[in-house]
Amino acid sequence: MDTSGPWTRASAAAGLLVDGEARPTVFARTSARAAELGAFNLGQGFPDDDPPEVVAEAAIAAIRAGRNQYPPGAGERVLREAVAAHQEQWYGLTWDPAREVLVTTGATEALAATLLALVEPGDEVVTLEPFYDQYAAMIALAGGVHRTVPLVSRAGEDGDLVLEVDTTALRAAFSERTRAVLVNTPHNPTGVMPGPEVLEVIVEEARRHDALIITDEVYEHLTFGSPHRPIAALPGAQDRTVSISSAGKTFSVTGWKIGWITARPELVTAITGVKQWLTYSSGAPFQPAVAEGLAMPASAFEELAADLRSRRDLLTAGLREIGFRLSVPEAGYFTVADASPLGETDADALAERLPAEAGVVAIPLSAFYRGGDAGAARPFLRLAFCKSRSTIEQALERLEAWAAPRR
DSSP, X not given: OOOOSHHHHHHHHTTOEETTEEOOOHHHHHHHHHHHHTOEXXXXXXXXXXXXXXXXXXXXXXXXXXXXXXOOTTOOHXXXXXXXXXXXXXXXXXXXXXXXXXXXXXHHHHHHHHHHHHOOTTOEEEEEESOOHHHHHHHHHTTOEEEEEEOEEEEOTTSOEEEEOOHHHHHHTOOTTEEEEEEESSOTTTOOOOOHHHHHHHHHHHHHTTOEEEEEOTTTTOBSSSOOOOGGGSTTTGGGEEEEEESTTTTTOXXXXXXXXXXXXXXXXXXHHHHTTTTSOOOTTHHHXXXXXXXXXXXXXXXXXXXXXXXXXXXXXXXXXXXXXXXXXXXXXXXXXXXGGGTOOOHHHHHHHHHHHTSEEOEEGGGXXXXXXXXXXXXXXXXXXXXXXXHHHHHHHHHHHHHGGGO
């Protein structure tokens, strides 16, 4: 029986179609490898932390109160109102919680429903590269054409690795067939925060080509310097922007899968037309808990980011001492490390060997490039610092023992 179909497009686009079979994602494979060998997992981006106590207790209370059945398809009113209030408090954006906020099963479903709802076969979707692997898969499922703008790298004044967006290349990626630009900021996997000039180019080109702007902002509160500025807050952007975020990263509840969309009513209506046939609804007791989290004072969010920054600094300082060249992230969960100073020019091969040789799991940056072709970024690894200090310290000790003979 012939079982080919759209799934093959999705798997191929994500670089996971091998001999006619869909391989597990790089995250699934590396986590399985870590478990098999007892290696420290700096690959997959799930934190070791518990959620803030107010969030956890609210979920427990909701379960005990019997909030365990289907919530409304658009999401619990308390969460939609909390999302709208949060957007206004932090970014000055006004949304109608009844018509312009949609709760989803994480940002993953939000992105899938948005692309499937709004992209026709042959439409072009622009992203930065490297990109979160789901983007390529969902663009392919929708029948779209994926256009990428590779980040460029250079050496900074201090010798660190600097990753940035070439605005000339960004403008050139738009065409008369561009339906949407999908912007991940803060950016995964690099931790780059595109500056105002980059965001302004995106808005200008989207307006010029009458394209949608879809944003993935799941790391919005995990910034280590400049605060996050959503594209929807830029002049002329809100009406054509679908903004997506979630609770998983901010509150260390990646397993809860509670996300949301904010957009104009006609866009929410279109996305709902797909979303309601995917999960319909999810996470009944978690939705009021996330609402409690979004209502926390600004100081609580600042403490979360400061704690994560301290772990970023621990990992990056340690990797630098070991001999890696580092890109110090401005936000998020991950740092990019160049292994070429240690004589390793192929991060794919290195990532395969590290679990056994060093007892540490990392992900090659090539996993986030089309066809796995990372070009000049071929020696780059992505490592997660959203782990406990103890995990990071022990992983660094193992990497130091591994690297010592190579220096």
